[in-house]
Amino acid sequence: MKKITLLALLFIGSSGIYAQKSDEQVLKEIYKSALTNSKCYSWLDHLSNDIGSRLSGSASAEKAVQYTKAEMESIGFDRVFLQEVMVPKWVRGEKETAYILDNKTKINVPICALGGSVATSKNGLTAEVIEVQSLEELVTLGKDKIKGKIVFFNRPMDNAQIESFHAYSGAVDQRYAGAKEASKFGAVGTIVRSMNLRLDDFPHTGAQSYGDLPKSQYIPTAAISTNGAELLSKTLKNNPKVKFYFKQSCEQFDDVLSYNVVGEIKGSEHPENIMVVGGHLDSWDLADGSHDDGAGVVQSMEVVNIFNNLGYKPKNTIRVVLFMNEENGLRGGNKYEELSLVNKENHIFALESDSGGFSPRGFSLECDDAQFDKISSYAKVFEPYLIHSFVKGHSGSDIGPLTSKKIVKAGLKPDSQRYFDYHHAANDKFDAVDKRELELGAATMASLMYLIDKNGIETK
Amino acid sequence: MKKITLLALLFIGSSGIYAQKSDEQVLKEIYKSALTNSKCYSWLDHLSNDIGSRLSGSASAEKAVQYTKAEMESIGFDRVFLQEVMVPKWVRGEKETAYILDNKTKINVPICALGGSVATSKNGLTAEVIEVQSLEELVTLGKDKIKGKIVFFNRPMDNAQIESFHAYSGAVDQRYAGAKEASKFGAVGTIVRSMNLRLDDFPHTGAQSYGDLPKSQYIPTAAISTNGAELLSKTLKNNPKVKFYFKQSCEQFDDVLSYNVVGEIKGSEHPENIMVVGGHLDSWDLADGSHDDGAGVVQSMEVVNIFNNLGYKPKNTIRVVLFMNEENGLRGGNKYEELSLVNKENHIFALESDSGGFSPRGFSLECDDAQFDKISSYAKVFEPYLIHSFVKGHSGSDIGPLTSKKIVKAGLKPDSQRYFDYHHAANDKFDAVDKRELELGAATMASLMYLIDKNGIETK
The missing domain is CATH 3.50.30.30 (Glucose Oxidase; domain 1)
Structure with a gap:
C-alpha cells in the first residue's frame, strides 16, 4: 500500500498533488503567499521610483524592458523573451x-x-x-x-x-x-x-x-x-x-524599436494551450504610472511568483506578457496577436490588469454565455476574499486583439472610485498605491489563473 | 378617475408616494443625491481642517459639538438636542x-x-x-x-x-x-x-x-x-x-462635562419606534480623525440630508446620534442607552459607521437569524452599487449598549485594507478621505435606513 502511494506520488507531479487539494485550500494558500511573501510591491517601488515614467520610445521605457526581463529571469520561467515592436515616439x-x-x-x-x-x-x-x-x-x-x-x-x-x-x-x-x-x-x-x-x-x-x-x-x-x-x-x-x-x-518623432516582454512556463499537460496574464509596461510621461499600469505589470509577474512559492506547475502554458505602447498606439498588443497568428498559437485565456492597483472586486469577462456561467460559478470560492463581481464587459486593451477561437478574456476589476484621481496625471505615483490592495489584486489574478488552468474553458 | 388619484395623493403623503416607487428606483435616487448633491465632504472639511482633533474633554471636541448641532439645525430636523455626559479628560x-x-x-x-x-x-x-x-x-x-x-x-x-x-x-x-x-x-x-x-x-x-x-x-x-x-x-x-x-x-484630569449631539425627525406612522444612525464625534488627538470617525459623523448627518433632498418622510422616528467619547471610555454610548431606558424608548434599529470613509462593501449585522435573512435579502437591490457583503458580526461600539428587545444593530462595512494605515495616527487627515468613497458610504447607509424604515424588522 505504502509503495503504491509513493509510486503514485512520483508520477502525479505537482498538478496531481493540487488535484487532491480543494479549491478553497489552494486559494487560501494563494492569498497568504501574496500577503506575506510577495515581490510585487518592491518591483513596483523600483519601476516607479528608480525607473520612473515609461512613455513608449523613451529611455526609461527601455530600462523597464531590461529590468522586468531580468527580474522574470531571476524567478524561474522556462524562457523569457522579447518581441520586437516599432512604437511611436512623442516627446512633451x-x-x-x-x-x-x-x-x-x-x-x-x-x-x-x-x-x-x-x-x-x-x-x-x-x-x-x-x-x-x-x-x-x-x-x-x-x-x-x-x-x-x-x-x-x-x-x-x-x-x-x-x-x-x-x-x-x-x-x-x-x-x-x-x-x-x-x-x-x-x-x-x-x-x-x-x-x-x-x-x-x-x-x-x-x-x-x-x-x-x-x-x-x-x-x-x-x-x-x-x-x-x-x-x-x-x-x-x-x-x-x-x-x-x-x-x-511637444513633437512627434519617427517610430522607434521597442519590445513586449514575455515570460513563459511550459504547460505540463497541454503545452499547446496558452494562458496570458499581463499589463502594459509603458505609461504616460507625467508621473511614475504606478497605477497605470505599473500595478498591472507587477501583479502579472506576481502570479508566477505565487505559483512558484506554492510549487504549482500549471497544466497549460502560462505567459506573463508586459505589453509596450498601450497608451498611445496599442502596438504591443497588436504585435503580440500578429506573432500569435504567424506561430499558429492557441490562446485559451487572457487576463489583463489595467484598472489600477486598488482593492480587487471581481472580473469583467468577454466570453460566451456558457463560459460566463462556468467562470461565475467560481464566485463562491472567491467570497472569503470579498471578490463578488463577475460581469460581462471589456477585459483589457492589450489583450483586445487576441482572436483565438473560444478564447476567454478577463479584466481584473479593482475598486474604481479613486482611479481617475490619478489617471494620466502627475500624482500617479508609488505612494498612491497601497501594498495590501496591490497584493490582493495579484492573489485574485493568480486564483482565477489557477481555476482556469485546472478546469479549462470548455463547456458542455 | 383623475379626481380620485389627486385626492389619494393628498392623503398618502411622501411615504405614500414612496410606497409606489420600487426599491430600485429609490436607491438610484439616494445614490445620485449622495454623489451629486451632498454636504458630507464639506462638513468633514470643516470638522477636520477648521476644528481638528477632538479628544474627549478638549476645547475642539466642544467646538465639534456646537458645530454639528448648528449644522443639523440648519438642515431641518424636528429637534436637535444635546445629552449631557461626563467624560474623561486625558492630555498628552x-x-x-x-x-x-x-x-x-x-x-x-x-x-x-x-x-x-x-x-x-x-x-x-x-x-x-x-x-x-x-x-x-x-x-x-x-x-x-x-x-x-x-x-x-x-x-x-x-x-x-x-x-x-x-x-x-x-x-x-x-x-x-x-x-x-x-x-x-x-x-x-x-x-x-x-x-x-x-x-x-x-x-x-x-x-x-x-x-x-x-x-x-x-x-x-x-x-x-x-x-x-x-x-x-x-x-x-x-x-x-x-x-x-x-x-x-501626559496627565489624567478629573472628568469634564461634554455631550452627545442628537438630531431627531419624528416618524409619520410609528413615532414610538426609533432608528438610530450615528458615529462618534470624539477622535484621538494626533490628527483630525477624518476616518476615525469624522467620516461616520458626516455620513450619518448626510443620511438625513439625502432624505430631505428626496422629500422622504420616514415612518419611524429617525435619530442621528453623534456619540462622545468612543475612543477612551464609551461614556456617550452608555449615556445614550441609560437615557433610553429612563425614557422607556423603543429602538428598533441602529446603524453605526466607525470603520473609516472608504468604499462601502456591505454591512455587519447583530440580529437573529430570521432578521438576518430578511435584511440580507436586500442584497439584490444593493448589487448595482457593488454592495455585496451582508455578514453577522460586530456592529459598532457606540450602539453596543443598546438593549431594546428585538433591536437590529448594523455596522457599515467599508473596504478595510487602508484603515490601519491611518487609525489613531498623525496621518488620519482630511486628504486621506476620498470624496466619492465617503459619499457612497453615506448613500449605502441611507439606503439601508430607507429599507428598514419601509419594511420594519419584524419577521414572521
Whole structure:
C-alpha cells in the first residue's frame, strides 16, 4: 500500500498533488503567499521610483524592458523573451504654460499637452475661447462661431455614475477626438477639461488623434485641470471676450524599436494551450504610472511568483506578457496577436490588469454565455476574499486583439472610485498605491489563473 | 378617475408616494443625491481642517459639538438636542521623545503615549528592554526576567488576514492590557508595536487600561512606529543589553462635562419606534480623525440630508446620534442607552459607521437569524452599487449598549485594507478621505435606513 502511494506520488507531479487539494485550500494558500511573501510591491517601488515614467520610445521605457526581463529571469520561467515592436515616439518638451487673459489680467492655469498633439508656435497661441459641452455642439455652432477660436470642451465626467470607468467612457470623446473635430470648423486649438471626477489642480494627459485630417489642419490640444476648467468657464460667463494663451513644444518623432516582454512556463499537460496574464509596461510621461499600469505589470509577474512559492506547475502554458505602447498606439498588443497568428498559437485565456492597483472586486469577462456561467460559478470560492463581481464587459486593451477561437478574456476589476484621481496625471505615483490592495489584486489574478488552468474553458 | 388619484395623493403623503416607487428606483435616487448633491465632504472639511482633533474633554471636541448641532439645525430636523455626559479628560502634554541606547549610540525612534497612560518622570525613563510576543509570554518569563525592565510587545498584526479588523483584534490585547499585565511582573514601562499593517514611521495611539491595579503600580506605556519596532527588535538581537529611553508628560484630569449631539425627525406612522444612525464625534488627538470617525459623523448627518433632498418622510422616528467619547471610555454610548431606558424608548434599529470613509462593501449585522435573512435579502437591490457583503458580526461600539428587545444593530462595512494605515495616527487627515468613497458610504447607509424604515424588522 505504502509503495503504491509513493509510486503514485512520483508520477502525479505537482498538478496531481493540487488535484487532491480543494479549491478553497489552494486559494487560501494563494492569498497568504501574496500577503506575506510577495515581490510585487518592491518591483513596483523600483519601476516607479528608480525607473520612473515609461512613455513608449523613451529611455526609461527601455530600462523597464531590461529590468522586468531580468527580474522574470531571476524567478524561474522556462524562457523569457522579447518581441520586437516599432512604437511611436512623442516627446512633451518644455513644461507647458497657459493663462486666461481677462482684459489685461493674466490668470495662470495648469495644462498639459495631450499625447500626440502638435506644438503651438514658439510664442504660443492666443485666441478667443468658445466653450462647448460636446462634439455635437460644434455642428450646432458651425464655422462662423468657431473659426479662429480655441474650442474649450468642458463636459464633466458624470459623478452620478457608480463605476468611474462609465463616467470616463461618457466624457473621453472630447479628449480623443476634440481637436480633430474642432479643426474641421476652423478652430486654432482646443482645451479639454481633464478626465477627473475631482476638483483639483492636476491636468490629465491621454491619447488624442487627428484621424485622417491632413497635417496642415493639425491644431494644438491640451488638457486643463478641473479647477482650471471651472475658472475658465466662470470667467467666460462674465466676459465672453476672454482670451486664452497656451504654449507647448511637444513633437512627434519617427517610430522607434521597442519590445513586449514575455515570460513563459511550459504547460505540463497541454503545452499547446496558452494562458496570458499581463499589463502594459509603458505609461504616460507625467508621473511614475504606478497605477497605470505599473500595478498591472507587477501583479502579472506576481502570479508566477505565487505559483512558484506554492510549487504549482500549471497544466497549460502560462505567459506573463508586459505589453509596450498601450497608451498611445496599442502596438504591443497588436504585435503580440500578429506573432500569435504567424506561430499558429492557441490562446485559451487572457487576463489583463489595467484598472489600477486598488482593492480587487471581481472580473469583467468577454466570453460566451456558457463560459460566463462556468467562470461565475467560481464566485463562491472567491467570497472569503470579498471578490463578488463577475460581469460581462471589456477585459483589457492589450489583450483586445487576441482572436483565438473560444478564447476567454478577463479584466481584473479593482475598486474604481479613486482611479481617475490619478489617471494620466502627475500624482500617479508609488505612494498612491497601497501594498495590501496591490497584493490582493495579484492573489485574485493568480486564483482565477489557477481555476482556469485546472478546469479549462470548455463547456458542455 | 383623475379626481380620485389627486385626492389619494393628498392623503398618502411622501411615504405614500414612496410606497409606489420600487426599491430600485429609490436607491438610484439616494445614490445620485449622495454623489451629486451632498454636504458630507464639506462638513468633514470643516470638522477636520477648521476644528481638528477632538479628544474627549478638549476645547475642539466642544467646538465639534456646537458645530454639528448648528449644522443639523440648519438642515431641518424636528429637534436637535444635546445629552449631557461626563467624560474623561486625558492630555498628552509635550511631544514624546524616545531613543534606543545601544552602548553609547542613541537612535531616535518615533513613539506616542497610549491614551490613559501615566507620564514618565520629568527626566524620562531608561531601562533594559525585554521583547515579548504576547501577554502569555510574560507568565513564561516570570518576574526574574522582567523586573526593572521595559517590556517591548512586538507581535505584528497578521498580514495574512483578509480583513484588517481581524488582524487588529488579534494584536490589540498588547496595547490595551500590556502595561497592566507587565506591571504585575515588575516592569517599569512598556513599549508596544503600533497597530499598523504597514512598515512606516507613524506611532499609533489608542486606549489602554490599568484595570484594577493600584495607582502606585501604573507604569508609563507608549506605542512605537512599526519601523521603530523592527529596528528595536533587530538591535536587541545583536545586543540584549540595549537600553531604551522615553519621556512623556501626559496627565489624567478629573472628568469634564461634554455631550452627545442628537438630531431627531419624528416618524409619520410609528413615532414610538426609533432608528438610530450615528458615529462618534470624539477622535484621538494626533490628527483630525477624518476616518476615525469624522467620516461616520458626516455620513450619518448626510443620511438625513439625502432624505430631505428626496422629500422622504420616514415612518419611524429617525435619530442621528453623534456619540462622545468612543475612543477612551464609551461614556456617550452608555449615556445614550441609560437615557433610553429612563425614557422607556423603543429602538428598533441602529446603524453605526466607525470603520473609516472608504468604499462601502456591505454591512455587519447583530440580529437573529430570521432578521438576518430578511435584511440580507436586500442584497439584490444593493448589487448595482457593488454592495455585496451582508455578514453577522460586530456592529459598532457606540450602539453596543443598546438593549431594546428585538433591536437590529448594523455596522457599515467599508473596504478595510487602508484603515490601519491611518487609525489613531498623525496621518488620519482630511486628504486621506476620498470624496466619492465617503459619499457612497453615506448613500449605502441611507439606503439601508430607507429599507428598514419601509419594511420594519419584524419577521414572521
